[in-house]
Amino acid sequence: MTIESVILNRRTEKVLCDIESYRPVPLDVAERNREIVLQAIKTAGWAPYHHLRRADGIPEPWRVHILWHDDVRKAAVYLRDELKNTTKVPRLTVASSVVILATWLPEFYDVASPSAAQVCIDEEHLAAASAMVQNLLLILTEHGMGTYWGSGGVFRTPAMFDYLGIPREERLLAAIHVEYREMMDANKERFPGKNRNRRSEDWIRSVSL
Numbered sequence: 481m482t483i484e485s486v487i488l489n490r491r492t493e494k495v496l497c498d499i500e501s502y503r504p505v506p507l508d509v510a511e512r513n514r515e516i517v518l519q520a521i522k523t524a525g526w527a528p529y530h531h532l533r534r535a536d537g538i539p540e541p542w543r544v545h546i547l548w549h550d551d552v553r554k555a556a557v558y559l560r561d562e563l564k565n566t567t568k569v570p571r572l573t574v575a576s577s578v579v580i581l582a583t584w585l586p587e588f589y590d591v592a593s594p595s596a597a598q599v600c601i602d603e604e605h606l607a608a609a610s611a612m613v614q615n616l617l618l619i620l621t622e623h624g625m626g627t628y629w630g631s632g633g634v635f636r637t638p639a640m641f642d643y644l645g646i647p648r649e650e651r652l653l654a655a656i657h658v659e660y661r662e663m664m665d666a667n668k669e670r671f672p673g674k675n676r677n678r679r680s681e682d683w684i685r686s687v688s689l
Contacts, residue, residue: 481622490621492673494628495659496571499556501667505549505577509662514548516623517578517658521546524616529608531601535585535649541605542612542653545646547579555579558643559634569633575668577625577660580616581635583650584609606653613654626659 481489505513521544533541547555556574559565573579584606588598617627632655634640641648 483618486618486622490617490627491676492628493626494568494572494671494673495575495626495657496568496669496671497575497667498571499553499560499574502553502556502574503663503665503667504553505660505663509660510549513577513625513660513662517546517580517620520616520619520623521580523619524612527608527611527615530604531587533585533587533605540608540612541585541587542609543583543585543646543650545581545583545644547581547644549577552576552579555644559640563634563637563639565634567633569630569635572628572630572657575659576657577663578658580654580656580658581632581644581646581652582609582613582616582654582656583646584653585650589649589651609653613656616656620658624661626661626664628657630655630657 525540525542529539529541531541532539553574556570559573560570586602587605588594588602591598594602613629617629620627632652635655636652638648641650646652
C-alpha cells in the first residue's frame with residue numbers, strides 16, 4: 481500500500497474479552513509476529529527528534545516497554561485482582577496479542593519555574609515521541625494488525641509502573657493494544673473508534689500576507 485492508503489486505513493478499534501475467555505497465542509504465531517513487532521518498533525524509532533535527551537546515555541526522548549502474550553494475561557489478572565480495577569482496561573489488555581507501552585522523558589518536569597526555552601524542549605520531546613507512536617501504528621497497520629491507542633488509564637499509575645519495572649521519571653504517552661491478524665476471532669467484543677467519522681478539513685488555513 482502507499483503511505484497515504486496506510487494512513488487512511490489505520491483505524492482505532494477497542495477489542496475486549498473476559499479474562500476467563502483468554503486464548504493463548506500459538507507458539508508459531510507468537511514467534512512469527514514477535515519479529516515483525518520488534519522490527520516495527522525499531523523502524524518507528526526513526527521518527528525525528530530535535531534535542532538529545534541523553535538519559536542513561538540514550539539519545540531518544542522516548543522509551544518502549546513490551547508486554548508479550550505470555551505476560552499480557554498476567555498483567556490483566558494483576559489489574560483486576562490486585563489493583564481491583566473495574567474499568568475496561570483488564571478486558572482490553574487480555575484481548576491483546578501484545579501490549580506496547582510508549583513513554584516519553586520530560587527533561588524539566590520537576591523544575592519549579594521552567595523557562596520558555598525549557599518548556600519548548602519538553603514540548604519537542606513529547607512531539608517526537610508522538611511521531612514515533614504514529615510511525616508504529618502505521619507499520620503495524622500495514623502488517624494487517626489491529627491497534628488501539630489508549631492513554632493507558634490504570635497503566636499510568638505508580639503501582640503499575642512499579643509492577644512493570646518502568647522508571648517513574650517516564651511519562652506514559654500511549655498504551656498500544658495490538659491484535660495479531662491470526663488472533664482476530666469472533667470471541668471478542670469490538671468497538672470502533674468514536675471519532676473516525678468526525679473528521680473535517682476546517683483546521684487547514686492558508687496564510688496570506
